[in-house]
Amino acid sequence: MDQLLQTIKDGISMGSLYALIALGYTMVYGILKFINFAHSDVVVLGAWLSLVMADTTTRALGGAGAAGAPWWLGGAVLVTAMVACGLIGFTIERLAYKPLRGSPRLNVLITAIGVSLFLQNTGQLRAVFGTNPRSIPPLIHDATLLTVGQVNFKLLDLIGFGTAVALMIGLDYLVFHTKLGRAMRAVSHNRVTASLMGIPVDRVISFTFVTGAMLAAAGGFLWALKYETIKQPADSSWVLLGLKAFVAAVVGGIGNVRGAMLGGMAIGLLENFGSAYLSSSMKDVYVFALLIVVLLVRPGGILGKAVVEKV
Amino acid sequence: MVWPLAAALVYALVVHFGGRTVLDPYYAILLVTIGINITLAVSLNMVNGFTGQFSMGHAGFLAVGGYACGIVTYYGSAKVFGSTAMRQGQLCGMPLETAGLPFLGGGEWFFLLALLVGGLVAAGLGYIVGLPSLRLRGDYLAIVTLGFGEIVRVVIQQSGKVIKAGGGKSAEQLIRDAPLYTLPGSVGGSLGFDNLPKYTSLFWAHLAAAATVLVAYRLKSSTYGRAFLSIREDEVAAEAMGVNTTKFKVRAFVLAAFFAGVAGGLYGSTLGVALSPVDAGFQKSFDIIIMVVLGGLGSISGAVVAAVVVTLLPEWLRGVAEYRMIIYALTLILLMIFRPQGLLGVREAWEMPLLRKWMGGKRGGT
Numbered sequence: 001m002d003q004l005l006q007t008i009k010d011g012i013s014m015g016s017l018y019a020l021i022a023l024g025y026t027m028v029y030g031i032l033k034f035i036n037f038a039h040s041d042v043v044v045l046g047a048w049l050s051l052v053m054a055d056t057t058t059r060a061l062g063g064a065g066a067a068g069a070p071w072w073l074g075g076a077v078l079v080t081a082m083v084a085c086g087l088i089g090f091t092i093e094r095l096a097y098k099p100l101r102g103s104p105r106l107n108v109l110i111t112a113i114g115v116s117l118f119l120q121n122t123g124q125l126r127a128v129f130g131t132n133p134r135s136i137p138p139l140i141h142d143a144t145l146l147t148v149g150q151v152n153f154k155l156l157d158l159i160g161f162g163t164a165v166a167l168m169i170g171l172d173y174l175v176f177h178t179k180l181g182r183a184m185r186a187v188s189h190n191r192v193t194a195s196l197m198g199i200p201v202d203r204v205i206s207f208t209f210v211t212g213a214m215l216a217a218a219g220g221f222l223w224a225l226k227y228e229t230i231k232q233p234a235d236s237s238w239v240l241l242g243l244k245a246f247v248a249a250v251v252g253g254i255g256n257v258r259g260a261m262l263g264g265m266a267i268g269l270l271e272n273f274g275s276a277y278l279s280s281s282m283k284d285v286y287v288f289a290l291l292i293v294v295l296l297v298r299p300g301g302i303l304g305k306a307v308v309e310k311v
Numbered sequence: 312m313v314w315p316l317a318a319a320l321v322y323a324l325v326v327h328f329g330g331r332t333v334l335d336p337y338y339a340i341l342l343v344t345i346g347i348n349i350t351l352a353v354s355l356n357m358v359n360g361f362t363g364q365f366s367m368g369h370a371g372f373l374a375v376g377g378y379a380c381g382i383v384t385y386y387g388s389a390k391v392f393g394s395t396a397m398r399q400g401q402l403c404g405m406p407l408e409t410a411g412l413p414f415l416g417g418g419e420w421f422f423l424l425a426l427l428v429g430g431l432v433a434a435g436l437g438y439i440v441g442l443p444s445l446r447l448r449g450d451y452l453a454i455v456t457l458g459f460g461e462i463v464r465v466v467i468q469q470s471g472k473v474i475k476a477g478g479g480k481s482a483e484q485l486i487r488d489a490p491l492y493t494l495p496g497s498v499g500g501s502l503g504f505d506n507l508p509k510y511t512s513l514f515w516a517h518l519a520a521a522a523t524v525l526v527a528y529r530l531k532s533s534t535y536g537r538a539f540l541s542i543r544e545d546e547v548a549a550e551a552m553g554v555n556t557t558k559f560k561v562r563a564f565v566l567a568a569f570f571a572g573v574a575g576g577l578y579g580s581t582l583g584v585a586l587s588p589v590d591a592g593f594q595k596s597f598d599i600i601i602m603v604v605l606g607g608l609g610s611i612s613g614a615v616v617a618a619v620v621v622t623l624l625p626e627w628l629r630g631v632a633e634y635r636m637i638i639y640a641l642t643l644i645l646l647m648i649f650r651p652q653g654l655l656g657v658r659e660a661w662e663m664p665l666l667r668k669w670m671g672g673k674r675g676g677t
Contacts, residue, residue, distance in 0.1 A: 035450045099648045105652045106365060109450060110604055114643030117597060123634035234636075236461070236592055243458055250451070257551060286467050288458040295444055 007276040008269070013157055013226070014269020016033040016164035020219040021245035022252070023171060023192045024212030024308030030188040031208050034105055037112040038092060040242020041119035042085050042213045044233050046220025048129045049081045049135045051230055058137045074139040078163070078221045082214040093206055105226055113115075124232030133231045141188045167218055171211070176256050184208055188255060214270040224256025240284055244271075247291045253304025262302060264288075312529075319521035324626050327402065327514035331409075339513060340582060341626065346516030347577050348618040352522045352602040353611055354570035359600070360530065360609035360657070363543030363561040363597030364445065369458035369599045372433040373464040376572025377497050379466065380429030380508030381507045381586060384422065386474075388508065389486040393420075397508035404509050405582050422510040426519070426576040434565045435574025441564035445557060457593055464591040470552045473499040473506060489641055502585030504579065511580040519577060523570045526613045530566075539563050544611070600638055603648065608652030612660035617653075 021043055028036040052099050054077055061070075096115050100108050123129045146153040175181040186194040187204045195201045223241075224230055244267055252263025267287055274286040294301060330342055350375065350410050358366045370488045389395045397404055400417025447455065474497050475491060476482040486494070498504045530536035538559045541549035550556050579586035589595070606613030628635050646653065655663065 037453065053448060096648075100651075103651060105450065106608075107361070107454060107647045108363060109646050111647040112601075113597065113600070113645065114640045116640075117636055118640035118644065121634075121640060124635060125637075219580055233567075234594075235463075236594075240461060241594055243454065243461065248456075250454075282465070283471050287461055288455075288541050291458065292443055292455065295447055295455070300446070 002151055003276060008270050009151060009157070011269035011272035012265065013248065013267035013268070013270060014160050015221055016168075017222055017226070017264075018245050018248045018267050019166050019261045019264025020167060020215050020222070021242070022248040022264045023168070023257060024216045025246045026249040026252070026254055026257060026260040027208050027212050029185075031191075031205055032097070032108070032110045033114065035246065036212070037242075038119055039113040039212065039216055040238055040245070041046065041123075041233070042089060042114050043223070043241065044217040044219040045088065045119065045236050046081045046085050046217030047224040047230050048123065048220075048233065049084055049217070050077050050221040050224045051134060052129075053077045053080060054136050054139050054224075058139075067310075074159075074225070077139060078218060081221050082217045085217030085220075086210040086214040089209045089216075090206055091164060091214075093209040097209075098202070098205075115268070120238075130236075131232045133229050133235075137227050137252045138228075140287060141226065160226055163218065163222060167215060171215065172257065174211070180204070180207065186189065212283070212309055244284075244287050247287050250291060251294050251301055251302030252310055256301070256303045259301055259303035266302075285301075289298040316522075317526050317531075321526055322521050323514050323518035326517040327512060330513045331405075336405060336511075336582075339496070339621075341622065343405075343511060343513055343516040343577075343623045344583055345619050346513070347511075347574050347581070348602065348622050349615050350516075350570055350574040350577070351599045352606065352614040354567045354574070355599050356603050356606075356614045357530065357539070357570075357611065358525055358563050359484065359603050360607075361485060361527075361536065361609075363546075364560055364562055364563070365453045366456045366567070367453050367593065367596050367600065368458075368460035368463075368566070369567070370593070370595035371456075371460035371591050372437060372568040372571035372601075373468065373575035373595065374588070375436055375588070375645070376429035376462055376575030377586050378429075378449075378575075378590050379432035379572065380425045380576030381579045382498065383425035383428050383496055384507070384508050384510060384580060384611045385504075386486055386497075387425070388421070391484055395482050395486070395506075395508065397490050397510060402512055402514045404504040404512055406539045407435070408519050411506060412546040418508075418510060420592045422515065422580070425510075426515070426573050429576035430572040431571040433575065434569035437565045437568025438561065441561045441568075445564060453492060456586075457596070460591050460593055460596050464588045465496065467591060468586040470500050471497045472490050474505060474508065475496055485653065499587075501588055505584045505585035505587070507580055507586065509580055509582045511577045516577050516581075519570070524611060524615065526566070526570075531611065532576040538561065540609075579587040600641060603641065604653055607655035607657065609653040609657035610653070610659055612657040613653060613655035616655075617659070618656040 019147045021039070024042070025036060028034070028039070054073075057073060057077070092120045093114055096111050097108065100111055124131050137197050140156060140159060143155045144152045145155055145158060175184060175234045183194070184201045184207070186197065186199055187201055191201055245264070248263035248267040250263070252259030252261070252265055267290070269281055270290060271288055326342070326505065330339055334342065336632045351369065355366065355369045358364050385395055388398070398418030398421060399406065399412050400419050401412050401414040402411055403418045403422060406412070432582055440456070446450065471493070474485050474494075476485070485541060489497070530539065538549070541552065541554055542556050542559060578584060578590070598621070602617040603614055605621065606615070606617030623634070625635055628638070
């Protein structure tokens with residue numbers, strides 16, 4: 001019983017992270033129809049920026065750790081990281097992807113790989129983040145809120161989950177209840193028609209990238225909060241994280257914002273149930289097995305619609 | 312097909328004996344690496360260039376081939392010959408002293424067999440992976456193959472320890488006592504399969520490279536190969552013309568996986584290389600993709616040139632090793648913006664306008 005509860009808790013907490021990251025993939029795919037390989041590197045950037053900021057601020061405050069950190073510090077770090085990553089997302093889109101607007105999808109894919117490699121290896125430079133894992137100083141004084149059986153529900157769990165859910169609700173509102181969101185959906189539906197209707201397509205695309213990058217930064221921040229130790233930027237665990245988030249987007253139905261949230265939760269739960277009840281060393285294999293099953297059985301994903309290719 | 316094969320054999324022999332007398336060991340190993348990388352780049356080009364499918368898991372096949380080949384040369388050797396040591400020969404390994412070694416009488420046939428096993432295992436896996444995933448559209452395939460490489464890495468990491476000499480017993484005794492079915496699982500886990508006999512020589516590396524180039528060239532210029540090219544140009548039109556696109560995609564995949572497996576066998580048996588799960592990971596796959604994209608997707612000579620350049624570049628960039636990958640990444644981005652077709656595009660070096668003018672204005676088709 002305890003194990004079941006623990007697994008569900010871990011699955012949901014992990015799933016909300018996957019969902020946040022998956023949203024960036026799904027929005028970009030919905031509009032530009034390509035996999036933004038560099039998205040996971042923006043997550044890494046968010047995590048590392050949070051670390052650097054947390055490190056410098058706590059040191060400036062006298063290095064007292066969580067006890068000395070004011071309550072708003074975590075929020076400030078999160079917002080700064082999101083803004084910085086949003087700017088970087090904007091720059092990437094303008095410099096690398098915009099010149100390729102009309103070219104074949106393969107070229108855009110290769111460019112995305114290039115951007116991903118660039119971000120990874122720039123981050124690895126000694127002058128930037130370096131090649132060693134580092135730990136983030138605690139930003140929030142953790143406390144146990146509730147104990148059921150032997151399962152502890154901690155403040156950090158609640159904050160992580162709450163932030164993720166709040167951001168997702170915000171995004172959902174943005175996409176479905178604002179004028180900008182309507183423009184995004186229109187561009188994703190048909191770019192040419194949208195531009196004929198007077199929608200500034202390039203600006204909407206830029207905005208989509210910025211939103212995706214900000215969510216990725218939030219994902220990175222929450223990851224850092226959850227795991228404390230952050231691996232070096234080119235570590236393969238980051239690529240796996242990005243891949244799993246992408247799988248979440250595909251499972252939910254790529255291009256579908258609510259689907260990405262659902263897919264993220266599904267992936268998080270699957271992974272944790274698999275490692276709790278089957279074998280933890282094969283954790284990464286379950287997710288890809290699910291991907292293959294979904295692609296074979298229901299290629300559009302859970303909430304996606306089957307698209308008929310017209311010739 | 313007999314004459315080109317003979318030419319490939321002669322080429323490999325010339326490189327082998329010529330290289331061994333002229334080059335010192337460091338450059339000889341660099342030349343071996345060039346041969347292996349040509350094999351990898353040209354084979355990936357069959358999928359990514361000819362057929363227009365974007366595979367990102369080529370290193371997965373490389374690793375599978377390398378491990379399968381290593382199991383044969385290490386455990387197989389212990390079972391068959393009663394020794395895990397390398398069987399010396401004129402064409403095996405990189406010995407400094409070759410006087411008195413047998414020509415074609417030593418480990419040559421055994422290594423050839425091991426390479427073929429590596430290639431076939433990789434090809435079999437290519438079939439299993441390719442069948443479901445090649446029904447998918449381009450970018451999904453990229454993700455599935457990337458995931459495949461990572462899965463190979465994770466699975467290899469779970470394997471058991473290599474059976475080595477210890478506890479007063481020799482490796483051969485321990486291998487003889489171990490049940491046969493446990494041997495393929497004892498490949499070192501995350502520590503790597505590092506004590507393989509180092510059979511790879513200039514001859515084998517360049518024979519594989521020449522054979523891959525030969526097959527790729529015949530493929531590109533045959534009616535059979537045009538089915539691959541037609542899928543790249545327009546999948547729907549190809550299907551309308553009666554090409555079974557899924558079948559041909561799987562065939563390209565299997566063929567490429569075979570050569571990648573052979574290259575993996577060569578790689579794992581190279582002096583100074585310790586085969587490890589990292590070799591299956593995405594970083595290695597990206598290295599190969601960079602070669603293919605740089606040379607031009609679909610161009611065999613382009614892939615060869617790019618493989619040579621990408622192998623030599625780190626040697627020149629040794630002083631700025633930290634920036635190597637950044638330079639590659641920027642090259643990729645700028646290439647896609649300013650010259651998306653790569654160095655040569657889908658054409659071959661001898662079809663370029665400049666060269667054609669020299670050769671008397673003969674027109675070549677693509």
